[in-house]
Amino acid sequence: MLVDSHCHLDFPDFDGERADLIARAKAAGVELMVTICTHIRKFDQVLAIAEEYPEVYCSVGTHPHNAGTERGIPADEIVQLANHPKVVAIGEAGLDYFYDKAPRDAQAEGLRIHIEAARRTGLPLVIHSRDADDDMAAILREEMGKGAFPALLHCFSSGRDLALTGIELGLYVSFSGILTxxxxxxxxxxARDLPADRLLVETDAPYLAPQPRRGKRNEPAYTAMTAAVLAETRGVSEEEIARQTTENFFRLFSKVPRQNQQTKAIAS
Known part of the structure; x- marks a missing residue:
């Protein structure tokens, strides 16, 4: 069993074919998916997909690109929305200095608000970090000093120092098609050097399709391709990577029921 810990099933790229998309994912061994919120003001669209499909869960949050237009949304509102049983994570939030689509102070402010929501709910914060390693590490260290919170560095493409800082602070690290x-x-x-019990896999679909699909639309079924490269990179079997990353997922995303995994184990 594999889990796509980060995809965007609400994006229009998938309109009219979500049921087929989920069926293809399950055929590839991807039993669960988390569809990630990028606009709190559009959260209802994300939640509707999670409510429709048993295999899909979701997050609530504001992407750093949208931090300027959704500035000022309080942690209280995020916490309230996170009470829904299908909401299993906070975010994605973070810092993106590559595109700089929102003022950097708004991005940092939004990140801190989302950290507060993660701390209060106990749900993992999905962190987006691009070309912002030093500032991200500084904020994470400062905020962790105020009180622990669960989190993961999603779609990891940063430097080794940020990865090691994340591990030191108790975070998980998720790899996408970029790995391939x-x-x-x-x-x-x-990816080869990080502790096995902190690794996850994802697609970030519809973006970043892995080799040999690079340049085409990504989808949750392709999680298996990234997992295969992660296994090769670490010198273990694909079965071991599937087992370990799935176990890590359930440990971090602790609100997700484990009956899917248990049913799979009984069937095998």
Missing amino acids: FKRSEEIRDI
Whole structure:
């Protein structure tokens, strides 16, 4: 069993074919998916998909690209929305200095608000970090000093220092199709060296399709391709990577019921 810990099933790329998309994922061994919120003001669209499909859960939060337009949404509102049984994570929130689509102070402010929501709910914060390693590490250290919170660095493409800082602070690290790209030797080196009990896999669909699908629309079924490269990188079997990343997922996303995993184990 595999889990796509981060996809965007509400995006229009998937309109009219979500049922088929989920069926393809299950055929590839991807039994669960978390569809990630990028606009709190559009959260209802994300939640509707999670409510429709038993295999899908969701998060609530504001992507750093949207931190300027959704500035000022309090942690109280995020916490309230997170009470829904299908909401299993906070975010994605973070810092993106590559595109800089929102003022950097708004991004940092939003990240801190989401951290507060994660701390209060106990739900994992899904962190987006791009070209912002030093500032991200500083905020994480400062905020963790105020009180622990669960989190993961999603779609990891940063430097080794941020990965090690995350591990030191108790975070998890999730790898996407970027891991499979020919020029991603540095990312594979990091993935090889991190503790096995902190690794997750994801697609970030519809973006970042893994080799050999690079350049095409991504979808949850392709989680298996990234997992296969992660297994090769770490010198273990694909079955072991599936087992370990799924166990890690349930440990971090502790609100997700484990009956899917238990049913799978009984069937095998």
